[in-house]
Amino acid sequence: MSDSKRRVLPFTAVVGLEQLKLALILNGINPRIGGVLVSGPKGTGKTTIVRAFASLLPKVTVVEGCRFACSPDNEDLLCAECSARVERGEELSIIERKMRVVNLPLSTTEDRLIGALDIEQVLQEGIQALKPGILAEANQNVLYVDEVNLLPDHLVDDLLDAAATKVNVIEREGISLSHASDFILIGTMNPEEGELRPQLLDRFPLHVSVGGSHTIEGRMTLVRRNLEFERDSDAFAEKWREAQEALKQQIIGARELLPDVKLPESNLRAIAMACDALEVDGVRPDIIISKVAITNAAFEGRTEVNVSDMQLGAQLALSHRTRRGGLLEPPSPEDIDLAITKAAEVAKASDKRKSPTEVPASEEETGRRMSGGQFGRGARYAESGMSGGKKKLRRK
Numbered sequence: 001m002s003d004s005k006r007r008v009l010p011f012t013a014v015v016g017l018e019q020l021k022l023a024l025i026l027n028g029i030n031p032r033i034g035g036v037l038v039s040g041p042k043g044t045g046k047t048t049i050v051r052a053f054a055s056l057l058p059k060v061t062v063v064e065g066c067r068f069a070c071s072p073d074n075e076d077l078l079c080a081e082c083s084a085r086v087e088r089g090e091e092l093s094i095i096e097r098k099m100r101v102v103n104l105p106l107s108t109t110e111d112r113l114i115g116a117l118d119i120e121q122v123l124q125e126g127i128q129a130l131k132p133g134i135l136a137e138a139n140q141n142v143l144y145v146d147e148v149n150l151l152p153d154h155l156v157d158d159l160l161d162a163a164a165t166k167v168n169v170i171e172r173e174g175i176s177l178s179h180a181s182d183f184i185l186i187g188t189m190n191p192e193e194g195e196l197r198p199q200l201l202d203r204f205p206l207h208v209s210v211g212g213s214h215t216i217e218g219r220m221t222l223v224r225r226n227l228e229f230e231r232d233s234d235a236f237a238e239k240w241r242e243a244q245e246a247l248k249q250q251i252i253g254a255r256e257l258l259p260d261v262k263l264p265e266s267n268l269r270a271i272a273m274a275c276d277a278l279e280v281d282g283v284r285p286d287i288i289i290s291k292v293a294i295t296n297a298a299f300e301g302r303t304e305v306n307v308s309d310m311q312l313g314a315q316l317a318l319s320h321r322t323r324r325g326g327l328l329e330p331p332s333p334e335d336i337d338l339a340i341t342k343a344a345e346v347a348k349a350s351d352k353r354k355s356p357t358e359v360p361a362s363e364e365e366t367g368r369r370m371s372g373g374q375f376g377r378g379a380r381y382a383e384s385g386m387s388g389g390k391k392k393l394r395r396k
Contacts, residue, residue, distance in 0.1 A: 007233050008051050008052055008054070008055065009048055009051075009052050009225075009226075009229055010052060010055070010236070010237055010240040010241075010243070010244050011049070011052040011053060011055060011056055011244065011247070012240055012243040012244050012247055013052075013225055013229070013236070013240045013243075014045060014048065014049050014052055015045075015214070015218055015221050015222040015225065016045075016214055016218060016222075017044075017045060017049055017210055019208050019316075020036075020038060020046075020049055020208045020210055021049065022296075022312075023036045023206050023208050023316055024036065024049070024050070024053045024056075024186075025056070025247075025251060025299065026206075026292060026295045026296060026299065027184050027186075027206075028053070028056050028057055028058060028251055029058075029251055029254045029255050029258065029295050029298060029299055030255075030258060030291060030294075030295040030298075031058075031099075031184050032291060033184075033205055033206065033288065033291050033292060033295065034163075034184060034185060034204075034205040034288075035142075035143075035183075035184045035185035035186050035187075035204055035205055035206065036186055036187075036204060036205070036206040036207065036208060036316075037148070037186075037187050037188075037189070037196075037201070037204035037206070037207045037208075037320060038050070038186070038187070038188045038189070038207075038208050038210060039188070039189050039190070039191055039207065039208075039209050039210070039320075040188075040190070040191075040209055040210035040211055041190055041191075041192065041211065042190055044210045044211060045210070046146075046188040046210060047146055047188060050101065050144055050186055050188065051101065053101070053142075053186075054100060054101045054142070055244065056244075056247065056248060056251060057098060057099035057100065057101075057142065058098075058099060058251065058252070058255060059096045059097060059098050059099070060096070060097065060098075060099055060140045061073065061094055061095070061096055062094070062095060062096075062097055062140060063078075063082050063092045063093070063094060064092075064093035064094060064095045065093070066079065066081065066082055067079075067081070067132050067136065068081075068082075068132060068136045068139055068179040068180060069136075069137075069139045069140050069141075069180075070082045070139075070179075070180060071140060071180065071182075072092055072094050074180070077166065077167065077180040077182070078180075079178075079179040079180065080177065080178075080179075099140065099141050099142060100141050100142070101141070101142045101144050101186075102134060102137045102138045102141050102142065102143050102144065102183075103144050103145075103146070104134055104138075104143060104144065104145045104151075104155075104159075106146075106147060106150055106151060106152075108134065108155060110154060110155065110158065111133065112133055112134060113133050113134050113135060113155055113158055113159075114133050114135055114158050114162075114168055114169075114170050115130055115131055115132050115133035115135070115136060115168070115170050116130070116131040116133070117130055117131075117170050117172045117175065117177065130170065130177055132179075133168075135158075135159075135162050135168040135181040135183075136168065136179060136181065138181060138183040139179070139180050139181050139182055139183060140182060140183070141183055141184075142183065142184045142186055143183040143184065143185050143186070144186045144187070145159075145185070145186070145187045145188075146187075146188050147188065147189060147190070147193070148187030148188065148189050148196065148200070149189040149190075149191075149193060149194045149195060149196045150189075150193060150194065151200075153197075156197060156199075156200050159185075159200070159203075160199055160200060160203060162181040162183075163183075163185055163203045164203070166180060166181060166182040167179070167180060167181060168180075168181035185203065185204060187204060198322070201320060201321075202284070202321065204320065205284075205288045205291075205317065206288070206292070206316040206317060207316065207317075207319050207320035208316065208319075209319065250299070251299075253301070254295070254298040254299045254301075255298075257298040257301065257303065258294070258295065258298040260303050261294045261295075261297045261298050261302070261303050261304065261305065262303060262304050262305070263290055263293065263294055263305045264304065264305065266344070266347040266348050266350070267293070267305050267306075267307075267310060267344065267347070268290065269343075269347040269350070270307075270310060270340065270343040270344040270346070270347040270348075271286055271289050271290055271293075271310055271313075271314075271340075271343070272286055273343040273346065273347060274310075274314065274336075274339040274340045274342075274343040275289070275318075277339050277342075277343065278318065278323060278331050278335070278336070278339050279323045279324045279328060280318060280321055280323050281321065281322070281323060281324070281325060285314075285317050285318055285321060288313065288316075288317040289310060289313035289314050289317045289318075290313070291313070292309075292312060292313030292316055292317060293305045293309035293310045293312070293313040294309075296309045296312055296313070297309050307340065307341065307344045310340050310344070311336070311337050311340045311341070314336045314337075314339070314340050315333055315336055315337075318330060318331055318336055319331075319333070319336075
């Protein structure tokens with residue numbers, strides 16, 4: 001273990017930040033979730049917890065010797081070098097390696113981010129003239145951007161392209177080269193220093209807002225652990241080794257259980273109905289909520305998603321997303337829970353019909369609408385405004 005690793009505070013020793021810890025753990029179990037944005041004032045432990053997360057990251061399979069860490073499981077995204085080896089009939093050697101956190105500094109240049117290309121050498125030697133950038137290093141890893149809201153716009157555009165397509169394309173003088181760049185995107189920001197562009201904000205699947213709301217005892221515990229860690233980091237790491245190992249094993253078990261977790265049709269319908277009622281933009285939130293719900297069920301050792309899983313997924317996926325084309329602020333936590341709960345009740349009642357041709361009860365009999373397309377349009381959580389996600393009901 002390197003010195004830098006020994007000096008990282010153990011993940012399980014971090015005081016508080018429980019929702020953020022869970023969001024990171026879920027990404028560790030299921031990297032397909034895609035990442036998390038952490039917002040909060042300075043001094044709340046945002047960077048500390050992300051660095052501590054590195055010790056829990058799972059192993060991934062890569063092509064041995066590949067400069068772009070190609071995944072052998074996806075031949076369509078193999079780099080030019082690996083593709084050429086396959087075409088020549090060579091068998092790609094495969095190894096397992098641990099995922100790691102790759103930092104994207106604010107001072108990064110565009111060439112450092114996407115990679116530098118020597119045109120003269122490309123014409124003579126091909127892709128070997130490409131010097132991999134940070135997006136190459138980030139493939140099958142975690143890409144961490146501290147103070148992401150301060151990232152220059154031209155770098156944001158490059159990052160958005162890679163995040164959306166999972167591919168990094170380098171184009172210079174009519175020459176185009178590409179390689180896979182599939183990463184978990186983790187960003188931290190202080191809202192007091194500026195907001196994020198909506199395009200980048202939407203690329204963060206999950207969002208957690210942290211604050212300095214520790215109790216007196218909590219603050220004392222935090223200081224005590226930091227002093228103990230600084231005094232003897234090795235002894236402190238040993239003290240927390242058992243807790244760290246237990247969490248690692250729980251993550252490994254959850255990854256193994258993940259393929260067996262079922263999302264019942266009624267729960268999927270409830271997610272869609274709730275997102276429709278809350279008037280979220282697009283269907284990306286529906287997909288993310290479903291992934292988080294399935295992953296949380298696996299983390300808790302269950303093989304079926306329940307309402308609590310869906311509520312957690314919705315809280316993490318919707319708290320940073322504007323709605324109705326940007327006209328409405330993100331929904332409040334109370335509105336999200338209410339929407340999921342009511343949608344689950346309606347979807348479950350619909351599933352209990354005796355036959356597909358049975359006519360559902362009328363609105364007068366049930367007191368509620370059964371149509372998913374119109375579900376909850378008159379409810380308070382669908383009438384959010386600019387003040388805390390709530391708006392007074394219109395008078396009739």
